[in-house]
Amino acid sequence: MNIQFASFNEILAMGGHGLYVWVAVTVSVAVLAALLVVPWQSHTRALNQVRLRLERHAGGSAEEGVD
Amino acid sequence: MHAIRKQRLQWVIFTLVASSTAIGLVVYTLGQNINYFYTPSQIARGEAPLGVPVRAGGMVVRGSLVRDSESLDVAFDVSDGVAQLRVEYSGILPDLFGEGQAAIVAGVVDADAILQATEVLAKHDENYMPPEVADAMGEAYRQSIGSGGDY
Amino acid sequence: MVTEVKKWQWFYRLGSPRWFYEITGRWLPWLLCAASLLLASGLFWGLLVAPPDARQGxxxxIIYLHVPAAILALVGYYIMALAGAVGLIWRIKMSFMVMKSAAPIGAALTFIALFTGAVWGKPSWGTYWVWDARITSMLILLFLYLGVLALQRAFSSAEMAYRASAILALVGTINIPIIYKSVDWWHTLHQPATLKLTSASSIHIDMLQPLIVMICGFYVFYVVALCLFTRAEIIRREATSAWVRALVSNESSR
Known part of the structure; x- marks a missing residue:
């Protein structure tokens, strides 16, 4: 289990292919992160909407659909 | 299963079968046109259109690569193990281009049956191995990739 | 017929989404930990520890992102289509929600596969893009995912949107075997499969091990993302139900 590269600069350079490898890694990780952040935010937004509706209709009927 | 659900299941299966058949027929009709390139045999048999740009793919024959000393002009043969095709090209070759490796060339076949290429792409195989392993396998590995006809 | 459907809708609305929401709420932290660990160690192993390739250096x-993303893009399509079929036949709302949630994930994974493939193609093939059978059919997959996403927004009725996109998802399933077999059926620039279902893989064991870790990581990550999207959809769809209102008021009173 040894690292193939001797220095940090070698890791960045990847034997001349550094740009390709690190662009691929950066974009992929960013897209994967978005797949967690986007549903998390829409989940929070949906819960907040329910909360607002509850506060507005406190005690009243809240039977109308939400969309 | 309840009758109405059975009916819906039948609709789902019908949708699947119908769309698969339709797309299958389209793909079957397109047939050879879906191929990205012709083999040298196909070009030798005259299956590729003449005078218009085509792509050809095959192994770069060992010892056939000639580089011009003053320009970027190169010439080489590609082979599919049956027929060979002469290729002339002027430009920078991809890193992975080399004798005994697969390549795809795009261009027009001229009157002398030489393909005047405007583009050369390297086609690598599906094998991945560390350099030491490739060295240890040595000539056996190099020959196996040189003679492989299944590209 | 109408009463029959109504009776079951009522049954499923009461049962499944709430159960799904609560059970995934308990599992998600663990699944997220597992996905992060697998992906982080797989990336470290693959990018820094695994040996370089003899020819490609x-x-x-890039294979450590390209192949797992492509596998999950294909598997995810079957998950989406299957969920859509179950929804169409049994009219299970929960199933439609899973189908809808699978679309953005599949689109993102297909994008990763196409993008990393393009970036990998430049140094290895000498080009970012060609219109060969493998790459073109993969682009069609992206459009199918985007089509399912777009259809969801094209209808004002949620039920109609669910059904229409389920049918599109079903029709598109034929593309999956075409993508998979394209490299064998036609001459393509793309090489044949390295990981094979029926025979030994043509990749050295030192390079294969981190790839397997990454594939496992992507599978777990897929489950996490699918749960997250579906939970958000559940809250939107079930916003007026008693249990969601109870959930919200319990949270705000804490």
Whole structure:
């Protein structure tokens, strides 16, 4: 289990292919992160909407659909 | 299963079968046109259109690569193990281009049956191995990739 | 017929989404931990520890993102289509929600596969893009996912949107075997499969091990993302139900 590269600069350079490898890694990780952040935010937004509706209709009927 | 659900299941299966058949027929009709390139045999048999740009793919024959000393002009043969095709090209070759490796060339076949290429792409195989392993396998590995006809 | 459907809708609305929401709420932290661990160690192993390829050098390391993303893009399509079929036949709302949630994830994974493939293609093939059978059919997959996403927004009725996109998802399933077999059926620039279902893989064991870790990581990550999207959809769809209102008021009173 040894690292193939001797220095940090070698890791960045990847034997001349550094740009390709690190662009691929950066974009992929960013897209994967978005797949967690986007549903998390829409989940929070949906819960907040329910909360607002509850506060507005406190005690009243809240039977109308939400969309 | 309840009758109405059975009916819906039948609709789902019908949708699947119908769309698969339709797309299958389209793909079957397109047939050879879906191929990205012709083999040298196909070009030798005259299956590729003449005078218009085509792509050809095959192994770069060992010892056939000639580089011009003053320009970027190169010439080489590609082979599919049956027929060979002469290729002339002027430009920078991809890193992975080399004798005994697969390549795809795009261009027009001229009157002398030489393909005047405007583009050369390297086609690598599906094998991945560390350099030491490739060295240890040595000539056996190099020959196996040189003679492989299944590209 | 109408009463029959109504009776079951009522049954499923009461049962499944709430159960799904609560059970995934308990599992998600663990699944997220597992996905992060697998992906982080797989990336470290693949990018820094695994040996370079004899011919491609270090550019081959892109395989550790390209192949897992492509596998899950294909598997995810079957998950989406299957969920859509179950929804169409049994009219299970929960199933439609899973189908809808699978679309953005599949689109993102297909994008990753196409993007990393393009970036990998430049140093290895000498071009970012060609219109060969494998790459073109993969682009069609992206459009199918985007089509399912777009259809969801094209209808004002949620039920109609669910059904229409389920049918599109079903029709598109034929593309999956075409993508998978394209490299064998036609001459393509793309090489044949390295990981094979029926025979030994043509990749050295030192390079294969981190790839397997990454594939496992992507599978767990897929489950996490699918749960997250579906939970958000559940809250939107079930916003007026008693249990969601109870959930919200319990949270705000804490």
């Amino acid at each position: 270090n550019s081959f390391r």
